[in-house]
Amino acid sequence: MFRIGQGFDVHQLTEGRPLIIGGIEIPYEKGLLGHSDADVLLHTVADACLGAVGEGDIGKHFPDTDPAFKDADSAKLLSHVWEVVKTKGYSLSNVDCTIIAQKPKMAPYIEKMRERIAELLEGSIDQVNVKATTTEKLGFTGRGEGIAAQAVILLQKL
Numbered sequence: 001m002f003r004i005g006q007g008f009d010v011h012q013l014t015e016g017r018p019l020i021i022g023g024i025e026i027p028y029e030k031g032l033l034g035h036s037d038a039d040v041l042l043h044t045v046a047d048a049c050l051g052a053v054g055e056g057d058i059g060k061h062f063p064d065t066d067p068a069f070k071d072a073d074s075a076k077l078l079s080h081v082w083e084v085v086k087t088k089g090y091s092l093s094n095v096d097c098t099i100i101a102q103k104p105k106m107a108p109y110i111e112k113m114r115e116r117i118a119e120l121l122e123g124s125i126d127q128v129n130v131k132a133t134t135t136e137k138l139g140f141t142g143r144g145e146g147i148a149a150q151a152v153i154l155l156q157k158l
């Protein structure tokens with residue numbers, strides 16, 4: 001039995017924060033703003049996982065009003081979500097993600113992101129795809145005001 005889920009997330013770019021995407025710190029003049037470390041890609045994957053198993057979204061599991069999640073490592077949040085998925089009897093078939101960012105260039109970091117996501121979802125790198133696109137300078141991503149990410153995941157019953 002298969003279950004599909006999709007995720008979408010956006011965080012604002014601001015000065016004075018590290019840029020962490022897919023569990024990887026990327027050298028850049030700005031970082032993403034959030035209650036947690038604001039890892040837009042791991043949040044998106046977590047939401048896709050929760051969607052696939054009908055468990056709501058990360059805001060339900062980790063409220064942004066809870067001080068426990070202030071500056072939280074999103075890898076830990078995704079690991080917790082993955083435990084929920086496993087408890088329901090599912091394993092990873094594959095996940096496909098897109099980062100939407102005008103800058104910086106993601107290409108040098110994509111393989112490391114795939115490795116980290118595969119590790120967190122207890123799969124192999126060939127089960128994880130990460131892409132990046134600009135929006136050709138259009139919209140909030142194109143103006144460099146924020147970064148968005150989306151993901152589609154397929155889970156299979158163990």
Ligand SMILES: Nc1ccn([C@@H]2O[C@H](COP(=O)(O)O)[C@@H](O)[C@H]2O)c(=O)n1
Nearest residue numbers: 101102103104105106107132133134135
């Ligand atoms: N932040 C980004 C955006 C894009 N890339 C890579 O560049 C390719 C071309 O992007 P377009 O938006 O012009 O289609 C894209 O396919 C990615 O390989 C990137 O590394 N980082």
Ligand SMILES: C[C@@]1(CO)OP(=O)(O)OP(=O)(O)OC[C@H]1O
Nearest residue numbers: 034035036058059062063064069
């Ligand atoms: C991750 C959480 C944790 O408090 O906070 P944020 O970093 O603000 O990220 P968001 O994508 O808005 O999701 C809400 C929260 O679950």
